[in-house]
Amino acid sequence: MFADKVKQLAALPTPCYVYDTALLAQTLEAIQAETAGHPNYHVHYAVKANVNPIVLKQIAAAGFGADCVSGGEIRECLEAGFTPESIVFAGVGKADWEIKLALETGIAMFNVESVEELEVINEMATALNIRARVSFRINPNVNAHTHAHITTGKAENKFGIDKEDTIHVIRLAQSMPNIEFTGLHFHIGSQLLVMDDFVALCQNINAIQRELDEAGIYAPNINVGGGLGIDYQYPEAHPIPDFHAYFTTFAEGLKLREGQQVHFELGRAVVGQMGSLITKVLYVKHGHVKQFAIVDAGFTDLIRPALYGAFHSIDNVSAEAEARATSATYDVVGPICESSDVFVKDYEMPETRRGDILAIRSAGAYGEIMASGYNCRRLPKAYILSEL
Numbered sequence: 001m002f003a004d005k006v007k008q009l010a011a012l013p014t015p016c017y018v019y020d021t022a023l024l025a026q027t028l029e030a031i032q033a034e035t036a037g038h039p040n041y042h043v044h045y046a047v048k049a050n051v052n053p054i055v056l057k058q059i060a061a062a063g064f065g066a067d068c069v070s071g072g073e074i075r076e077c078l079e080a081g082f083t084p085e086s087i088v089f090a091g092v093g094k095a096d097w098e099i100k101l102a103l104e105t106g107i108a109m110f111n112v113e114s115v116e117e118l119e120v121i122n123e124m125a126t127a128l129n130i131r132a133r134v135s136f137r138i139n140p141n142v143n144a145h146t147h148a149h150i151t152t153g154k155a156e157n158k159f160g161i162d163k164e165d166t167i168h169v170i171r172l173a174q175s176m177p178n179i180e181f182t183g184l185h186f187h188i189g190s191q192l193l194v195m196d197d198f199v200a201l202c203q204n205i206n207a208i209q210r211e212l213d214e215a216g217i218y219a220p221n222i223n224v225g226g227g228l229g230i231d232y233q234y235p236e237a238h239p240i241p242d243f244h245a246y247f248t249t250f251a252e253g254l255k256l257r258e259g260q261q262v263h264f265e266l267g268r269a270v271v272g273q274m275g276s277l278i279t280k281v282l283y284v285k286h287g288h289v290k291q292f293a294i295v296d297a298g299f300t301d302l303i304r305p306a307l308y309g310a311f312h313s314i315d316n317v318s319a320e321a322e323a324r325a326t327s328a329t330y331d332v333v334g335p336i337c338e339s340s341d342v343f344v345k346d347y348e349m350p351e352t353r354r355g356d357i358l359a360i361r362s363a364g365a366y367g368e369i370m371a372s373g374y375n376c377r378r379l380p381k382a383y384i385l386s387e388l
């Protein structure tokens with residue numbers, strides 16, 4: 001990926017992100033190839049993973065929709081060229097101004113997460129004399145195999161409406177003159193690699209649909225959310241996630257009713273592998289029990305390891321490093337004054353020296369967008385690999 005760019009990488013102001021938009025294009029094509037046979041499938045990019053304007057524009061230009069979780073994201077999406085009709089809007093705590101913006105913009109649908117929110121949307125839609133299109137985010141109580149901080153579909157999570165209340169909330173929506181009931185929404189978690197989790201989701205959706213049938217309710221749209229994971233261990237071997245397995249799981253698992261549209265909200269799987277955080281080694285510190293590669297990036301640039309204990313593979317991309325024969329074990333750590341500012345512990349790498357450039361891989365999703373200014377640090381910039 002970086003082989004021919006070594007000199008250019010060394011000249012970049014570190015820490016910074018580098019995005020491989022050619023890989024992004026291939027990833028988008030792979031998704032389109034898998035969904036081409038299903039005219040009722042609609043993929044909305046989960047914008048919160050990465051809102052870099054170049055990335056957003058590329059995804060919009062490829063014809064994808066957007067999944068937003070804030071008014072700010074809706075604005076960014078409109079700016080980047082997503083059509084309002086392709087935007088869906090989820091979130092447990094939508095502020096009044098965000099609801100108003102979404103109503104005035106004419107987005108495809110709200111994914112409503114509580115009765116309280118439904119009532120506010122109805123009031124605001126009434127004031128604007130329009131009908132709000134509303135799907136309900138249902139908590140299917142699926143225990144997905146992932147980190148506790150990124151499961152979202154268990155009964156104890158704050159997201160969605162308990163599945164027992166599904167029919168009640170739909171009836172309520174149908175009784176409101178300024179609400180149009182558009183369907184059901186689910187999202188069970190992130191970084192899911194076990195297809196059985198999605199099979200379980202399908203089974204839950206099928207059970208809910210049978211209840212809807214008995215109640216005489218038709219849901220035009222079924223939104224299964226996102227969550228497909230990427231290979232953080234071997235980004236070079238698996239640059240594009242297994243979209244075939246993913247979409248086939250839903251094609252086989254979901255029992256659809258006539259005319260139903262299926263929506264997907266993929267974030268990490270779209271942008272995760274195309275990004276790397278580029279950082280410079282400031283010091284190699286030889287402690288009594290450990291060897292530390294102290295780099296100029298910290299959790300202010302990429303918080304996933306500190307926040308979720310997430311693993312990112314790290315490459316030494318310096319021209320000089322290739323010639324060194326030995327390897328050694330390092331804790332790769334940042335400069336932030338917190339003990340959690342560690343990218344990886346006990347990591348075997350080619351011998352590393354001050355001035356080397358490291359690429360922290362698979363950092364395209366939930367990387368740059370989660371950067372902070374803690375310790376008065378500057379936010380990292382992003383560069384496009386092909387433009388270096």
Ligand SMILES: *Cc1c(COP(=O)(O)O)cnc(C)c1O
Pocket residue numbers: 046048049067069090091187189190191225226227228265266267268269365
């Ligand atoms: C975060 C989120 C997604 C995307 O999750 P990924 O794991 O990045 O695919 C999809 N839908 C909703 C509602 C989300 O909050």
